[in-house]
Amino acid sequence: MLYGVSYYPEYQPFDRLETDVAMMKDAGINYARLADSIWTLSEPAEGELDVSWLGPVLDALHEAGIKVILCTPSYAIPAWFAQRYPEAMNRRLDGTPLPYGDRQNVDFTDPTYRRLLERLIRTMLEQHAQHPSVVGVQVDNETGGRPIATPRAFEEFVRRLERKFGDIDAVNDTWGLNYWSHRLSAWDQLWQPLGNTNPGYDLEWRRYQAELVAEFLGWQAGIVREYLRPDQLITHDVVGGHGLPHADRKKIGDVVDVAAENVPHHTQDALAHPPVGGHANYHDPDGVHGAYQIYFRCDMARASGHRNFLVTEMNPISVGGAGHTYTAYDGQWRLAAYTCISRGANAVAYWHWHSNHFGTETYSHGVLNHDLQPNRCYDEVTRIGHELQQVGDRLTDLTPHADVAFLYSPDSRYGLAAQPALSEAGSARPDRRSYERIFNAFYRNYLDERAQATVTHDPAELADYPVAVAPAYYIADDAALDTLVDYARDGGHLVLTFRSGYADEFARARWERAPGRLREAVGAGYNLYSNLERPVPVRAADGAGLDLPDGAAATAWMDELVLEGATPLAYYEHHTWHRYPAVVTHEFGAGRVTYVGTLPDATLGREIARWVLDTSGIERAGAGLPEQVWVTRATATDGAELTFVTNFSHEEIDIPAPATGQDLHTGAQIGAGTPLTLGPWDVRIVDAGN
Template sequence: MPTVRLGAAYYAEYMPYDRLEADLDLMAETGLTLIRVGESVWSTWEPRDGVFDLDWLRPVLDGARARGIGVLLGTPTYAVPPWLQRKHPELAVQLRGGRRVAWGARQEVDFTSPVFRGYAERVVRQVVGRYADHPAVIGYQVDNEPGLHLIHNPEVFAGFVARLEERYGSVEVLNARWGLAYWSHRIGSWDELWPPDGNTTPAYDLAWRRYQADLTTEFIAWQAGLVRELARPGQYVTTCLAYTRPAVDDVALNRGLDVASANVYYATQDELALPDPGRRHDGGWFGQGVAQLYQAADRARGSKQAPFHVTETGATSIGGAHTNHPPYEGQLRQAAWALVARGARQVAYWHWHTLHSGHETYWGGLLGHSLRPGRVLREAGRIARELAAADEALRGLVPDADVAFVRSAESDWAFQHQPPLARPGGGYEPDPGSYTRIFGAFYQGFFDAGRQAAVLNVPQLPRSAEELARAWPVLVAPALYAADDAVLELLEGYARAGGHLLLTFRTGYGDGEARARAEVAPGPLRAAAGLRYEEYANLREPVPVRPADGSGLRLPARAEATAWADGLIPEGAEALAWYEHPHFGRWPAATTHAHGAGRVTYVGTLPDAAFAAALAEFVAPGAGVRQLWSGLPDSMTVTSARNAAGERLWFAHNWSWTPARIVAPEALADVLTGERIAAGAGIGLGGWDVRVLRSEG
C-alpha cells in the first residue's frame, strides 16, 4: 500500500460514452492509486422504490483492481432520488422562516427523520453488502459534505426542546442561564420556548448550533455503524468535510470515524503567490493565499490530531462558469506537497473528468470536456511519480510545529450570531466571518514569521496545565469568546506552569453560554495578563502602531492595527506597542506580562500582516525555520516534518515566477532525485517549484 495515495473522484456513470477501460488505463499510466465512486447516485443504485441495480459498478471495481487502484466507495445518502421526494414530500428540510428546500439540488431532506433513515439504511446495506468483499474497496465514505443546513423542521425543534430539558432540568435554570428576563423572554413551561426562526438571544443561538452539530455527528456515526457491520477487516470509514458547513463540529464528528477527511479548495494563479501583502484572512470555501492552504491542512490534521485524507481538492477551475482560473504550471504540484508536508495521506482531485452536464459542468477535472490528456494531467503524473519515489521517506510523517492554536467551534458560532467586527471597508455591516478572520490573521502572522503551527481544538485540550505546557511552549488563543471557567483556568495554569500564552481581544470576555461576563475584562485571565480594560472600539480605518521603548518588539514602520481596539490598562503588564492616534494612543495595542514560570502576551487589536509577524517573532523568538534557513527570499517557505525513521524532511516552496536560490544549512539529500547537497551549498528552485530534502546530519 502506498504511503500517500493520489487519486480522483471517478464517475463512469456520468460519461457521455463508454470509455471505462481507456480511463482506467490512463489513470494507471498517470500513477493514480485511488478513485472515489458511488456517493452521488442513489437514483442509479435504486432507480425505483425497492428496486436495486447494483451491478453497474462491478466493471469499475474490477478494472481498478486489475490496475492496482484502490477504491473509496461512497454511500449515496446526501443526494436522494426523485421517487423518494415525491413519495415523502414531508421530508423536505424546513429552513428559518418556514421555507422548505425545494428538491433539485442535494441534501434537501431531513436526515433525522426515521422515515428517511429507513430508506437510507436500506440503500447503504444494499451497496456496501454487495461490494464489501471486493478486493478493490479499501474504504468507505459515508454521506458527503454533511451539515449543509440548519434544519428547522418541527420534529427537530421538538428534539431540541427535549435536549434543553435534559441539560438544564427546569425552565427556571434556563431563564437564568440564558438571561431571558430581557425583552420579556422568560418562559413558564417548556412548551413556551419559541422556535429559533426569530430568535435574537445569543445563548439560545449557541445552544441551537450545538444541537444542529450534534444531529450531524449522530447521523454520520449511525451510518458508520451500519457500514462497519458489513465491512471486512482493514477497510476504513470516513466522510468528507467542508469546514464551512454550519451544522458541523469536526472534532465530535470525527471521533466516530477511522480517519478525518477534508475537502481543501484554494484559489490559484496570483492568489497563490508570495509575497502577498494584500492577502485576505476570511477563510471561506476557497481560501486565499498560501497561509490559508497550510491552515486548512493544519485544521484537518487537528480534527483527530492524526494524519488526514484530502477527499477533494481542485484540479483546474473551481466554482461556476464564471470562475475559470486553472493553476499555473507547477502550482498543482506545490499544493500537493504542501498538503503532504502537513500530514495528508491522500490527495484526491475533484474530479477525473470535467462533467458535460449538471450544476458543476464547469468545475474542472484532471481531464477537460474533450476528455483528452493535457498539461494538468501531466502535472498530476509528475506528482504521482514523486510520491512513489518518496514513499519510504514519507512513512509515519509527523509535521513539526512551534506553536499550537486553540480553536473553538462555539466561539465561531457565537460570532456568527453577534459578530464583533464589521466587514472590511469601513462600513457598519457586521462580519459573520469575524472568528475565522481573527484566527486567520494570527495564523498568518506566525506563518509569515516562519513558525509552524498545529491546531488544537478546545475539546482536545488536556486537563493538566503542566501537561499542556510540556507539550507546547507557545499557545495562541485567538478570540476564545464562548469559554467556560474551566477552560480559562487551564489557560491561566498553562502560563503559570511555564508556557507563553498569546491572548487576543475577545478572549475571556464571554462564558460558556456566550454571555458577556459580569466582571472586569478579560475576566478570569485578568491577573495572568496583568491588565484590564473597561472600553473597546471598532476601528473604521487602520491605525499605525509603534513599538514601546525597550520592549524588544521589532516592529516595521508600516505596521497597523485594524478593525478593533481594546482600551488596555496595564496592571503589571509591560507595553509592547502603542497606537499612534490622538485618542487611542493613550492605550497600548499589545502587552506582555510574566506569570508564574511563564508569560502572557495580550493583543488588543486585529494586527495587519506586518504587526502579526512581529508578534509571532516576539512570542516564539528561538523557533521557526527561518532561524536555520537564513536569507530565505520573500517568495519562499520552508516547512518540516519527521518520519518514522526519525529523519527530518524539509519542504521548500518557491511561490513565484522568479527562480530562487537558497543555502543549505546542513548536509541534505534530495528525496526525489537522490542528489547530495553539502552544507553551505546553493539549492536552486525554479518558478512555482518545490524541493523535498532530507537532513543528513
C-alpha cells in the first residue's frame, strides 16, 4: 500500500529537504509524487536543460524508504515558450488565444510543443527513471479541462470526419443538415464549433476532444515506456467524479497501466450520512456530499477496467481556495482513507505536503500549514501511516464486492449536455448537467439501500452482476441496446430510466415508438413526455409491493407510459397524469426489466431501489444498522473476506458486529452479532481470514 503526498521542494521558501523527509518518515509516509510543474526550473531558457537538481531529492527520499512517482512536467509551460511560440498557445472557441499566466493553456497537439516537451521528458528519464526510489511515472495532470480549439485542431477534426463518414453527403444525411439550410457541398464549408447548434456535430466534437486527450497521454506513455522496467508503472490522475468535460476516463485507462483518481471531498458536517443540504459545492458542481461522494469517486476510478487504482490527491487540511477552508473533524481523514481502500485503492495520497506561500493555490492547504509545523492533520496522517505500516499489505489489491453495476455512458453525458432533458431547479434554464444529475440520483438511491456498486462503460460486462442500472442511457447504437435486452433475457434485472434508448449513436432521435429497441423488454411504450415544473406525488400500484410513505414524489420529468405487458409499480397522483404509471416492471425471458419514467425524489428512488434489490434476492451488508453506519466488503488476495464498518457521524455508536473475524488493527476477535463500538468518524475492519 502506497501512502503519501505530492511533494514540491521547489515551492518551499527555503531549503528544508532534510526536515521534510524526516517528518514524512516519522509520519509513516512511504510515497511521494514529484515534478509535475518543473519545466521552467529545469529549462530556464530554451535548450538549457538541467534536471540534476532532482537527484538529491530522490536520494533523500530513497534513504528514508519513500517511493516516488515522477510526473512528466507537461501541463505548465515556461514563459519563454509562450513568448517565442505564440502560435502554440491554445485558443478559446471564439478564436482568441489563451493568455499566459495560467496552466494547461497550450495546444498539446502542437508539434513544437511536443518536440520540446519530448526532449525534456527524455532528459529527465534518462537521468532519473532508474533511480531506486522511482516506481512509476504519471503522464501530465488532470488533462481535459479545456477543448483544444486552434485552427490546427479544427482542421484535424474535419479530416477525422472525412475519414469516418467518407463523403460530405453522408454527413449531411446523418446530421440532418437540410435543417436550417445547413447542407454542405464541401468540407471547407463546415462551421467552427462556437457557431454550432447541431447535436450530431456537437457529439462528434466532444468525442474528438476526448480522443485528443487520450492520444496525448498515450503519446507521452509511449515515450516513458522506453525508459521503464516492467515493474514500474505509468498512470494519469483523473479528477474525481464525472471528471473533466473533455476527458473520457475509459479512453485514458486504456493508455496507462494503472488508473489514478483525485478525490477532493466535502468534510465536516458535509461528510455526514444521511446527508443534509446547504453545503458549499466547490468540490462537485452536482452537490454530491455525504458518504456517497467518496464511494462514487472510487467506483468511478475502477470504471476504466475494473482494476485497482491509485488515489493521488485527497484532502489534507483543506482543498479549495481562500474562501473555502473546511478543515476536517478529527477522524475524518482516517475515515476517508480507509473508505477509498475498501473500494480498491492501492494508494492514498494527499495533495499536498506543505501549504504554498505564494501562487493561486496558497490557500489550498497541505498537510502542513504555512508555519510548516505539525498540527492535528499531520497527527492524524501519522496515525494512518503507522497503521498502514502494519496492515497495508493486507489491504493491497482488494477486490471490492458489488451487487449492482451502473452503466456509464460518456456519449449520453455529451448528448444531454447539448440537449438537456432537465431544467435547472426553479428555472427554465436547461440543465447542462442533466446526465450527471440523473446518474447521481440513482447511484445514491442504491447506496442508501446498502447495495455495493461498481461502474462500467461496457454493456457486455453487466452479465457478471445480478442487477444493472443504466441511468439516462440516451445515446447508444443498436448493438449496445441489444446487449441490454440480452442481459435481461438471460436472467439479469435491468433498471432503465427515462431518456434511455431514445437517440442513436449519431444523436438522432430514433424514428420509432420509445423506448425503441428496448420497448419489448420494457413491456411499455410512450410517444409523449413532459417536464415537471414541480414535484408530483406518487402512489404505489395495488399489490405492487412498494411501500411508499407520504411525500414520495416524481420530479423534473415524466414519460406517458402505456402498458404493453408490464406491471405498474407506481402511479402519479395528478388530475391528468394519474392514468400513466411512473414505474413499471416486466418479466422478460429469464430476467426482468424495471423502467422508471421520472426522476424520483429520494423517498421514491430509495423505495424503488429496495424493491429491485429484494426482488433480485440481494442480501445487503449492514441491513438493519443505523443510517450513519456503512458496511462494505472486499476480498483479500488470499480469498478471505474483509468487512469495513464505518461511522459517518460525530456520535459514538454501539452496533451488533456485522461479521466474524479479527479486528485488523487491534487483533481482537469479533463475533457476528456481538457488541461493536464505533467512535465518531470511526472505521473498524473485520478480517475473516484471521
